[in-house]
Amino acid sequence: MEFPFDINQIFTERVSFLDQNLAADRWTARRPDLQANLATVIDELGRASAKAQQLTAAVTSASKLQSQRHQLYLLKDGESSGGRGAVVGFLKVGHKKLFLLDRHGVHVEAEPLCVLDFYIAENLQRHGYGLELFDFMLQHKNVEPGRMAYDRPSPKLLSFLEKHYSLTQNVPQVNNFVVFEDFFFNRAAVQLRKTPPKKPDGEIKPYSLMERGAVRQEQRTPPWPFAPHQSPQRSGSSQCSPPLSVGLSPTRAPHRVSVSSSPGGTRNQSRQSALIEGGRERRSSSLSRPQPGFP
Numbered sequence: 001m002e003f004p005f006d007i008n009q010i011f012t013e014r015v016s017f018l019d020q021n022l023a024a025d026r027w028t029a030r031r032p033d034l035q036a037n038l039a040t041v042i043d044e045l046g047r048a049s050a051k052a053q054q055l056t057a058a059v060t061s062a063s064k065l066q067s068q069r070h071q072l073y074l075l076k077d078g079e080s081s082g083g084r085g086a087v088v089g090f091l092k093v094g095h096k097k098l099f100l101l102d103r104h105g106v107h108v109e110a111e112p113l114c115v116l117d118f119y120i121a122e123n124l125q126r127h128g129y130g131l132e133l134f135d136f137m138l139q140h141k142n143v144e145p146g147r148m149a150y151d152r153p154s155p156k157l158l159s160f161l162e163k164h165y166s167l168t169q170n171v172p173q174v175n176n177f178v179v180f181e182d183f184f185f186n187r188a189a190v191q192l193r194k195t196p197p198k199k200p201d202g203e204i205k206p207y208s209l210m211e212r213g214a215v216r217q218e219q220r221t222p223p224w225p226f227a228p229h230q231s232p233q234r235s236g237s238s239q240c241s242p243p244l245s246v247g248l249s250p251t252r253a254p255h256r257v258s259v260s261s262s263p264g265g266t267r268n269q270s271r272q273s274a275l276i277e278g279g280r281e282r283r284s285s286s287l288s289r290p291q292p293g294f295p
């Protein structure tokens with residue numbers, strides 16, 4: 001991906017790490033002109049990724065990176081474009097609080113590192129760049145791919161995970177995240193803990209019934225005498241994480257499919273995100289994604 005400015009001036013390393021500060025290094029941070037070009041690159045990559053995934057709006061942009069606690073790895077080819085360099089692709093990750101089902105169907109709460117967006121320029125796909133970038137991130141974060149969650153992975157990403165990391169057996173979820181069997185294996189109790197029992201009528205509501213944006217905490221607390229006695233641990237967990245960070249991604253379809261039988265689970269735009277109630281708070285995604293088919 002080429003740009004009308006010097007990529008090597010903005011990104012000095014082959015792989016750059018970006019967070020909400022939106023600067024590849026101190027040098028860029030002090031140069032508003034470079035920061036503006038960097039933002040242009042991120043926006044352009046986000047648009048290209050959305051197009052490749054047939055999303056109606058970008059999951060990644062410079063402004064989103066600044067406002068969300070996500071991190072982005074950007075891979076460049078410093079040699080191309082007559083030495084000015086070109087951008088090869090990016091990988092965006094971030095922690096999210098998720099309510100997941102283990103292989104026995106038991107609800108567990110976790111806050112794993114999630115793959116949120118991943119894109120390699122069209123003409124460079126299937127050349128090993130995705131693997132290079134992904135491996136870089138794994139090493140940087142010191143995490144195993146099977147310990148991560150994947151936000152509505154595309155068929156290409158599922159194929160990628162199967163090919164490079166032998167991740168094939170996903171554990172069906174009611175939200176858009178995909179986790180594999182390794183996710184639950186020997187996980188520390190602090191990272192993964194069972195949520196309180198579901199109410200008998202703990203139904204799953206379609207995403208369209210959810211409030212967008214912040215869900216007011218006070219709405220979730222039933223009046224006396226119905227207010228439950230909560231352990232400090234539980235009440236802490238329900239309050240420390242804003243609803244926006246919890247487990248659902250609006251524009252990606254739920255993954256009830258088995259990777260082995262249907263690599264790719266759909267990444268269509270249907271809004272089947274779900275809300276689980278019953279002893280737990282409402283949840284919504286931190287990703288502002290489009291919801292075609294829903295007003």
Ligand SMILES: CC(=O)SCCNC(=O)CCNC(=O)[C@H](O)C(C)(C)COP(=O)(O)OP(=O)(O)OC[C@H]1O[C@@H](n2cnc3c(N)ncnc32)[C@H](O)[C@@H]1OP(=O)(O)O
Nearest residue numbers: 117118119120125126127128129130131153154159160163
């Ligand atoms: C949570 C999310 O981010 S989901 C969004 C994932 N991103 C996308 O779908 C955007 C379009 N796709 C891409 O950008 C890239 O294909 C990526 C990021 C998924 C993978 O990057 P690449 O550089 O192509 O991967 P790399 O070359 O290291 O590995 C190739 C393997 O990836 C998978 N893959 C890559 N492209 C394709 C494709 N067109 N069709 C099927 N599988 C593919 C295959 O397993 C492939 O191995 P193969 O060629 O032997 O079949």
